[in-house]
Amino acid sequence: MRAAGLHLGLVGLLLAAHFVLPAYHHGVLARVMVLAAYATGYNLLFGYTGLLSLGHAMFFAAGMYGAGLGVRFLALDPGLALLAGVAAGALLGLAVGLLALRTAGVAFMIVTLMFAQATHLGILLAGRWTRGDEGFVLQGPERVVLGLDLGDAAIRYLAAWALFSAVLLLVLRLVSLPAGRVLVAIRENEERARLLGYDTRAHKLRAVVLSAAIAAAAGAAYALLFGYVGATFASVQYSILPLLWVLLGGAGTVIGPFLGTLLMFYLIDTASGLTPAYMLVAGLALVLLTLFAPQGLAGEVRRRLAPWLP
Amino acid sequence: MDFGPHLMLALIEGAVLSAVLALTAAGLSLVFGVMRVVNVAHGEFYMLGAVAAWFVAAAVGGAGPAAFLAALALAPLAVCALAAAADLAVLRRIAHDPERTIVATIGLLYILQQATLMGFGPDARPVAPPFNARIAIPWPVWEEGGLALTWPWGLSVTTYKLFVIAAAAAVLAGLWLMLTRTRAGLVMRATQWDRETATAFGIPVERVYALTFGLGAGLAALAGVLVVPIQQAHYLMGGDALLLSFIVVIIGGLGSLPGTLVAALLIGMSEGIVSVFFSPTLAKILATLLVALVLVFRPQGLFGAAGR
Numbered sequence: 001m002r003a004a005g006l007h008l009g010l011v012g013l014l015l016a017a018h019f020v021l022p023a024y025h026h027g028v029l030a031r032v033m034v035l036a037a038y039a040t041g042y043n044l045l046f047g048y049t050g051l052l053s054l055g056h057a058m059f060f061a062a063g064m065y066g067a068g069l070g071v072r073f074l075a076l077d078p079g080l081a082l083l084a085g086v087a088a089g090a091l092l093g094l095a096v097g098l099l100a101l102r103t104a105g106v107a108f109m110i111v112t113l114m115f116a117q118a119t120h121l122g123i124l125l126a127g128r129w130t131r132g133d134e135g136f137v138l139q140g141p142e143r144v145v146l147g148l149d150l151g152d153a154a155i156r157y158l159a160a161w162a163l164f165s166a167v168l169l170l171v172l173r174l175v176s177l178p179a180g181r182v183l184v185a186i187r188e189n190e191e192r193a194r195l196l197g198y199d200t201r202a203h204k205l206r207a208v209v210l211s212a213a214i215a216a217a218a219g220a221a222y223a224l225l226f227g228y229v230g231a232t233f234a235s236v237q238y239s240i241l242p243l244l245w246v247l248l249g250g251a252g253t254v255i256g257p258f259l260g261t262l263l264m265f266y267l268i269d270t271a272s273g274l275t276p277a278y279m280l281v282a283g284l285a286l287v288l289l290t291l292f293a294p295q296g297l298a299g300e301v302r303r304r305l306a307p308w309l310p
Numbered sequence: 311m312d313f314g315p316h317l318m319l320a321l322i323e324g325a326v327l328s329a330v331l332a333l334t335a336a337g338l339s340l341v342f343g344v345m346r347v348v349n350v351a352h353g354e355f356y357m358l359g360a361v362a363a364w365f366v367a368a369a370v371g372g373a374g375p376a377a378f379l380a381a382l383a384l385a386p387l388a389v390c391a392l393a394a395a396a397d398l399a400v401l402r403r404i405a406h407d408p409e410r411t412i413v414a415t416i417g418l419l420y421i422l423q424q425a426t427l428m429g430f431g432p433d434a435r436p437v438a439p440p441f442n443a444r445i446a447i448p449w450p451v452w453e454e455g456g457l458a459l460t461w462p463w464g465l466s467v468t469t470y471k472l473f474v475i476a477a478a479a480a481v482l483a484g485l486w487l488m489l490t491r492t493r494a495g496l497v498m499r500a501t502q503w504d505r506e507t508a509t510a511f512g513i514p515v516e517r518v519y520a521l522t523f524g525l526g527a528g529l530a531a532l533a534g535v536l537v538v539p540i541q542q543a544h545y546l547m548g549g550d551a552l553l554l555s556f557i558v559v560i561i562g563g564l565g566s567l568p569g570t571l572v573a574a575l576l577i578g579m580s581e582g583i584v585s586v587f588f589s590p591t592l593a594k595i596l597a598t599l600l601v602a603l604v605l606v607f608r609p610q611g612l613f614g615a616a617g618r
Contacts, residue, residue, distance in 0.1 A: 052409055099606050106348055106408050107605050110556065114602035117553065121595045236549075240416055247413070277427040283420025290414040291403055 003310045007172050007254060011165045018157050030157040032258075032265050033164035034222050035241075039249070039257035040167050041214025042242035047251035048175060049207040050187030054109045054239050055116030056215050058096070061123065061234035062089040063216025068229035069129060071142050078145040082220045089216020090209050092119075097208035101201060113239070120234040135230025143224060156225045163221050164258070167214055172254045174210075175310055183207055187252075215242075237279075244282055247289045250298030254310050259297050315449050315462040317583070324582020326471050326540070329478035330533045332574035334551055335558040336482060336567060337529030343565030344502045344522045347406050350415040351396075352530055353552025354422040358389050359531025360543035361430050367437045375440030378539070386531040393527030394520045401523070402516055419548070426545040439470040439539035474536045481532065482571065489567070498522060502565075530555075553598070554581075560601050563611025573611075 017029060038060055045051050066088030070076040076084060100111045124132045143150040150156055174180045182203050185193040194200045223229045232238070241264075242257075249260025264285065272278035289296065295303060302309040338352045362385035367377040396418060404410045446466045448459040489495035500508045501518045509515050530551070534543075541547070554577065562573030577597065584593040604611065 052412075054412075099602070102606050103609065106412065107609060109409070109412060110348070110560070111602045111605050114556075114598045114605075118595050118598045118602070121591050121598070125589070125591045125595065243413065243416075275428060276432070277424035279420045280424035280428070283417045283422075283424060286417025287400055287414055287421065288417075290410050290417065291400065294410070 002308055003172070003176075003254075006309075007168060010255065010258070011161075011168065014161055014164070018154070018161065023153070026157060027153065028265065028269070029262075030153075030160040030225070032262050033160040034218050034225065035245070035265070036258040036261040037164045037167040037221070038215050038218035039242045039245040039261050040164075040171055040254075041211045041218065043246045043251060043253075043257045044171055044174075044183075044214065045207055045211035046243065046246055047253065047256070048180065048187060049183045049204060051204065051207070052109050052243070053112040053211075054236075054243070055096075055112030055114075055119075056211075056242055057234050057236065057238035058116040058119035059089045059093055059212040059215035060219035060222075060238060061119060061231075062092045062212075063219030063221075064223045064229055064233055065123065065130065065219075066216065067220035068136070068138060068223040071138055071224075072136065073129065078143060078150060078224050082217070082224065085220025085223070086213050086217045089219065090213040092216075093209040093212025094205075096212070097205045101204055101208065113236070116234070116236070116239055120231060120236075123231045123234050130229075130231065133231050135228055135232070138223065138227045138229065143227060150225050151227060159225055160221065163217065167217070168254065168258070171214075172310060175254065179203070179206075184252075240282070244286055247294075247296055248285060250296030250300070250302070253296070253298035253302060256296055256298035263297075312462070315465045318447065318449070319465055320583045321579065322467050322471070322582075324579035326474055326578075327582055328575045328578025329475045330537050331554055331558055331578045332482060332571055333478050333533035333536070334530045335555040335562070335570050335574050336485060337526035337533075338555045339559045339562070339565055339567060339570040340485075340529070341523055341526035342559065343567075344498050345406055345519050347401070347408055347411040348415070349523070349526065350412055350552070351418040351422060352526070352555060353548030353550075354419050354426075355389050355393060355527035355548075356530040356534040356551040357426065357543075357545065357548035358392070358422060359385050359534025360538045360541075360547060361426055361534075361545070362388050362531070363437050363535040363538045364430075364435050364543045378437060378440040381437060381538075382532075382535050385535045386528045389531035390524040390528035394524030397520045397523040398516075402519070406519065423545060423548065430543075430545055432545065434542040434544040436542045437538040439468075441469050441473075442539075443469045445469065445472075470539060474540070477536060478533075481529070485529070486567065494521075553594075557597050557601050561604055561611060566611065569611055 014029070014033065018026070021029060038056075042053070042056050045053055063085035065085075067078075067081040067085035070081040070084040071078065096112065096115050100108055100115070103111055123130050130136075139151070148155050150159060175184075182193065182198050185196075185198070186200050186203060190200050219233065222233070245260035245264055246257050247260070248264055249258065250256030264282070267281050267285070268278055271281045293300060298309060334352070334356050337355075338349060341347065341349050341352070363381035366381040366384050370377040370380045400414050400418065401411055404414060444466050445468070446461050449462050449465060450457050451460050489498065497508075497513055497518055500511070500513060501515055505515055533551075558573045558577050559570055561577070562569030562571070581593065584590070
């Protein structure tokens with residue numbers, strides 16, 4: 001009950017923020033919500049299932065290019081393009097999951113890193129359609145769905161809010177279901193979960209596909225809402241960032257990824273105003289979190305104050 | 311140029327790349343072998359070697375070989391000390407846990423790279439090679455009178471490139487002797503074989519780890535110094551070095567030094583040949599996919615034996 005109240009409260013607060021925030025922060029929060037949906041999907045695999053992927057940018061990019069190329073070359077309606085992006089991400093997740101789940105631990109991290117690297121290079125290689133690093137811009141009628149222009153600031157915010165709320169509540173519901181509990185059991189002790197009769201391989205594969213699909217939904221939404229598709233979003237940095245957001249906010253908590261994304265976005269935003277070496281903040285945060293707060297913000301709150309936090 | 315001389319040129323470039331790669335990858339392989347951790351910041355130590363070489367060379371000054379030789383001696387030592395300090399300050403505190411070490415070294419990667427951007431700037435800067443004579447290579451051609459030597463235009467190698475290959479071979483031979491013939495090597499191998507038993511025999515495992523981490527970084531830095539006269543120092547040069555060393559170490563079998571050497575030759579040569587004749591992006595895609603599939607289906611590497 002308390003958990004549902006807290007998360008519905010966050011959803012309501014974000015909706016209320018639409019009416020009161022000044023323009024700059026309104027725009028930032030729209031972006032943060034889309035990226036937080038990405039982080040929430042990442043957390044499902046990393047925080048709840050205990051599988052650390054270093055290649056989630058490939059799923060984000062699959063969604064982004066699935067939607068972006070669909071709009072550009074197949075003249076898809078943005079709604080259909082979103083679905084195409086999610087489908088592309090889920091399919092890639094299935095293929096990568098089938099192969100990568102044969103490994104565990106450090107090997108799993110490197111295999112996902114390598115598949116993501118191959119995806120990034122593949123996007124550069126197909127520069128004829130993807131325009132490589134330069135990317136391409138979606139504009140005008142390409143971003144109109146049901147008469148609503150996704151380029152408009154208010155509609156963009158509300159669309160981002162709808163996506164983030166849907167992902168947040170989906171994950172909140174999932175981790176309270178038996179299927180979600182099995183993922184936590186696998187994280188804590190896979191041998192024991194298997195001994196109890198759970199098909200851990202199938203559960204892990206489902207987690208990879210769902211996590212990839214959510215990441216792809218965020219990528220597709222990013223392309224449609226902000227109107228830009230580029231290979232940077234497939235680079236290693238965009239695999240590391242969700243890891244950083246989740247670690248900061250609290251791995252294995254539903255609300256943590258949003259908190260981490262929000263805080264880190266403003267930190268990097270501030271730092272980039274001071275120095276071109278703004279990723280220094282990310283590096284320091286990763287080292288300090290590993291050393292002193294492996295549970296992250298929400299994890300610490302759960303440990304000290306609120307053991308009921310999902 | 312005809313196909314033959316072109317291929318010869320590609321082989322020479324491949325041999326230089328193999329030498330640099332073998333040094334870098336040997337460092338990564340050593341750290342993984344002894345400590346069982348993956349150092350994601352390894353490419354940044356390579357970059358730091360190159361950047362430190364520029365600073366040392368600029369401080370010594372002059373056009374002669376003195377500046378480069380000073381860099382060759384000092385830069386790897388400085389990077390080695392920095393890495394050992396990082397191991398003691400960060401990795402020891404998380405008890406070298408494999409997964410948390412990866413996250414921590416990703417953080418280290420950004421710290422080193424971005425600090426270099428602040429201190430060294432975004433420009434690529436060269437260091438003059440100590441010697442750089444051009445040696446033309448003859449090419450045999452069948453003519454009517456029999457075999458004749460021709461001197462195709464552009465088919466040449468510089469003395470500096472030959473020096474890089476020789477230096478890498480010498481350092482790797484030294485590393486091999488150190489590991490197999492000296493007391494320090496024995497202690498490292500004992501730690502690799504069984505950490506707990508080594509501790510029970512009074513081996514200061516934490517100190518061995520710090521030295522190994524420093525030595526691995528020092529090898530990467532040495533490769534960075536050797537490459538500066540050919541490639542220039544740049545704060546982003548660590549990314550490609552890391553990716554290629556990963557490929558080499560995994561294909562050669564994690565932690566196996568001879569496997570690393572064979573794989574470095576294989577990857578360096580094919581990279582040299584492939585990038586002369588085909589798209590380098592496609593070559594990289596195939597290499598990364600190969601690494602992923604090797605890890606999935608043959609985790610001991612293409613040349614390694616099954617683990618114990």
